[in-house]
Amino acid sequence: MRQTRIVVVGSANMDLVAIAPALPRPGETMLGADFVTVPGGKGANQAVAAARAGAASAFLGAIGSDSFGVTLRARIAAAGVDISQLRTTYGASGVALVMVNTEGENAILVTPGANASLTALTEAETAAVREADVLVAQLEIPVETVTQAAVAARAAGTRVVLNAAPAVPLPPELLANVDLLVVNETEAQVYTGRGREDPSALLDLVPRAVLTLGAQGAWYCDRDGTAVHVPAVGVVTVDSTAAGDAFTAALAVAWGEGRDLVDAVRWAAAAGAACVRRLGASVSLPQRAEIDELYLPAS
Template sequence: MISVFGSANMDLVAYVAQAPRTGETVTGRAFRTIPGGKGANQAIAAARAGGRVAFLGAVGDDGFGAEMRATLAGAGVDVRGLRQVSGSSGIAHIVVDDDGGNSIIVVPGANGTITGPSGDDLAAIAGSQALLLQLELPMEAVIGAAQAAQVSGAPVILTPAPARPLPEELLDAVTLIVPNEHEAAAITGASGAEEALDALLKRVPEAVITLGAAGALYGSRSGERLRVAAVPVKAVDTTAAGDTFVGALAVARGEGLAPAEALRFASAAAALSVQREGASTSMPDRAEIDAFLRG
């Protein structure tokens, strides 16, 4: 079982030719509400990629919360650990341009009420093969979950987004960190991916830096280092590419694939996702990923 302790947001997505600058108003071509949040996205991605997944988080007592619960359950995610709190669910306001790029504003809502893992969360983490974490929950909650996994022996996979300073007490419990190139630079202060990878490996045992169209760079303290090329595709919406990559990577690692094969599997899932609009709606299932790799 893969446990995901993280955020659930309703994505409010506006599609435009070009994102507005400060003080500018532009006309969009479409608007959609799509269940998302980095935690929920990774849970759905992992479930669709073939993993057994439990989601641990919170939604509000509004319509968005009910819809997000139904979406997770519909993807095959165990939602018994998704608590309901009074007030609004988290939302993310997303602007997607015609090149597939995006800018995002997150309002935490119910996610901000999670100050640490509950007793039920701790039990789920203790029985997990891996724990996926992101930084859209309060930092003390993320640290608490990571330390619980460390005690139980479950590997911790951290997506350090939104990028912020990472306490040593968190990194001490992390097995694998997966930033994109911008997050890696912000965390380490390094100017290039190779330099950033070196800096990350001084703090955690394994790291993957995703590089968009340039693929992904992996390294471990054992000395292994490799780069996997991205599959060349036309991007329509990159909103959930990173979360799709991490969810699929967790499944591949859980199935015992070597780093090169696991990265190829995750890269294929991400390549499929960017060719579709939306976050949770863009994520491929296992049959699609396997067929894509064969092709």
């Protein structure tokens, strides 16, 4: 069986991660316990996660001309991701300031840097989207570019998975070209005014949706009437920063490989669980064997 071809259009950031007993409140200064610098960004994370999950993964994005950009390029390539279309723009790379407490909860502030320069896709980048089995996108780059990628994907028969995070206004043209929407409860509340009490409200936007709920698992629903809750896989959480990225990437890989979407969500839940066991974003993204080890098929 050939590898599923995943193209990820999105952000690349350097994550500056501080560990502390608790997250500081506004105006509070707190002493941290540790600090690490880890390549991240939702786009780069999902591209790396897709490669580790067994896909032929390519990343379309932009990094800066600074030292962070050099490190980002090297780390993404080292994970086996095709970076032949990765741009370098003059100036700063994207940076995420991440605070994590001892329970694995986090607070994140992202400054986009070079990600903001990704205002349109080139013809070569568009061709890469058209040749993929699944396009994965998020919203840490200009939404107009995400829309352009989704339109190109739909025209070519490429499935479109949109992880609509962070929550920003979604153009009708983008929603019309999304096959599967992935959001957490906070994002669902922004988009529909409803949270876990009504996952099906997302179907007013797209034909298929997954609502992730962290330790409470995830809901999958579609316009054919399917609504299934998938429980989380029980593990000790160290850092949940990249769990959503591991989940989304594994979901796209599983769907591209031909699994039905409920089973794909189960496999994605295993990926999210495998991810939270380690500190850091890209370094915690699991290999396929780790996902398979935690995967809980329907009984």
